[in-house]
Amino acid sequence: MRKLALLAALILLPVAFAGGQESTILLNPDRVFDGERMHENWVLVIRGDRISFAGPEESVDRIGLSQVLDLPGSTVLPGLIEGHSHILLHPYNETSWNDQVLKESEAERVARAVNHVRDSLLAGITTMRDLGSEGAGYADVGVRDAINKGIIRGPRLLVAGKAIVATGSYGPKGFHENVTVPLGAEVADGYDDLVRVVRSQIGRNIDFVKVYADYRWGPNGTAQPSFTQEEIETIVAVTSSSGRPVVAHASTAEAMKRAILAGVETIEHGDGATRDTYELMREKNVALCPTLAAGDAISQYGGWKKGEDPEPARIAAKRNSFKAALAAGVTICFGGDVGVYPHGDNVRELEMMVDYGMAAEDALRSATSVNADLFHIDDRVGRLKAGLLADIIAVRGDPAENISALREISLVVKGGEIVRQEEDSER
Numbered sequence: 111m112r113k114l115a116l117l118a119a120l121i122l123l124p125v126a127f128a129g130g131q132e133s134t135i136l137l138n139p140d141r142v143f144d145g146e147r148m149h150e151n152w153v154l155v156i157r158g159d160r161i162s163f164a165g166p167e168e169s170v171d172r173i174g175l176s177q178v179l180d181l182p183g184s185t186v187l188p189g190l191i192e193g194h195s196h197i198l199l200h201p202y203n204e205t206s207w208n209d210q211v212l213k214e215s216e217a218e219r220v221a222r223a224v225n226h227v228r229d230s231l232l233a234g235i236t237t238m239r240d241l242g243s244e245g246a247g248y249a250d251v252g253v254r255d256a257i258n259k260g261i262i263r264g265p266r267l268l269v270a271g272k273a274i275v276a277t278g279s280y281g282p283k284g285f286h287e288n289v290t291v292p293l294g295a296e297v298a299d300g301y302d303d304l305v306r307v308v309r310s311q312i313g314r315n316i317d318f319v320k321v322y323a324d325y326r327w328g329p330n331g332t333a334q335p336s337f338t339q340e341e342i343e344t345i346v347a348v349t350s351s352s353g354r355p356v357v358a359h360a361s362t363a364e365a366m367k368r369a370i371l372a373g374v375e376t377i378e379h380g381d382g383a384t385r386d387t388y389e390l391m392r393e394k395n396v397a398l399c400p401t402l403a404a405g406d407a408i409s410q411y412g413g414w415k416k417g418e419d420p421e422p423a424r425i426a427a428k429r430n431s432f433k434a435a436l437a438a439g440v441t442i443c444f445g446g447d448v449g450v451y452p453h454g455d456n457v458r459e460l461e462m463m464v465d466y467g468m469a470a471e472d473a474l475r476s477a478t479s480v481n482a483d484l485f486h487i488d489d490r491v492g493r494l495k496a497g498l499l500a501d502i503i504a505v506r507g508d509p510a511e512n513i514s515a516l517r518e519i520s521l522v523v524k525g526g527e528i529v530r531q532e533e534d535s536e537r
């Protein structure tokens with residue numbers, strides 16, 4: 111029995127350790143984006159699960175290399191870090207959000223999530239922050255752990271678990287008062303209840319807490335703040351003493367202000383921000399995850415023919431508010447709310463960031479070093495430098511010239527393991 115177990119373990123060892131010793135792979139592309147800037151004539155060496163060298167070709171030690179991968183015409187970058195996903199949701203034009211939460215079993219949702227995380231990884235997303243299970247309990251924690259144990263393939267996940275909402279604010283709603291329906295998040299109000307719920311979520315080993323600081327529960331379905339200033343401060347105080355951050359869904363200027371003053375680290379969406387809001391964000395070092403692609407997708411699901419019809423008022427307003435965030439110098443997180451649109455199509459958000467006025471190289475920074483810093487994982491991923499984990503992608507073309515080159519993936523490496531390799535990059 112023991113021998114069998116040992117054999118099984120050997121077979122499961124990553125490619126990089128085949129042959130009894132750590133393999134050493136040299137990547138030789140046209141250019142390297144190291145998470146900060148673009149370099150020509152750079153090469154990269156992967157030793158085991160780490161990067162052992164990233165720098166000018168003339169400085170590399172070629173002794174003991176087990177493989178050289180020439181990548182002519184390609185750019186090598188750190189694996190991308192998606193900042194706002196929902197692995198337990200799929201596009202709303204397939205099934206409405208309400209029906210996903212109300213009618214899909216947790217087993218079905220997890221089965222879908224297994225496909226979603228695979229598609230994300232193959233698209234070059236090697237780390238992903240997931241912003242709430244939306245009615246699927248702690249299934250995100252389980253999927254994260256299954257990936258870390260090597261049971262399924264996917265990005266490194268940072269997960270929020272259930273997310274926290276104020277009573278009466280969140281959906282699905284519209285039912286007879288005697289009907290109990292599953293909610294898309296966990297309800298808590300007031301000091302005692304919030305302390306208990308935050309601690310119970312921390313006890314399930316989530317990576318951060320997500321709070322809905324506002325929601326569309328105002329007159330005529332307008333977004334209005336939900337939690338009071340004191341309530342958000344309670345959530346942040348209890349969460350931060352466990353060493354975890356809080357992030358806030360917020361679309362109104364007032365909810366954004368409350369969340370920023372309470373000490374959240376990122377604002378998700380942020381559509382209604384004013385100039386004062388952005389100045390406060392910059393002053394308090396709070397980043398914006400704009401989720402441009404989500405609103406864009408939802409407008410199209412509602413009948414907008416992008417490219418033919420004029421831009422709806424909502425989209426034009428979002429374009430302007432994103433430009434204002436850039437002008438104010440707010441740190442921009444790459445986070446698109448993927449799940450509203452297909453998993454694996456994450457680049458859509460980066461294309462829109464550039465379309466709305468961001469320099470392509472800044473968008474690349476958002477998707478790598480900026481998100482790594484924001485999510486406190488910069489000691490492991492987000493840059494190409496010796497000592498960090500070998501989470502690396504190669505794409506054909508130059509994404510600093512044309513951001514859509516990120517769709518032309520030729521290589522995906524996670525923790526030194528090649529998880530995708532197109533034929534033209536073999537040697």
Ligand SMILES: [Zn+2]
Pocket residue numbers: 194195196241447
């Ligand atoms: Zn979201």
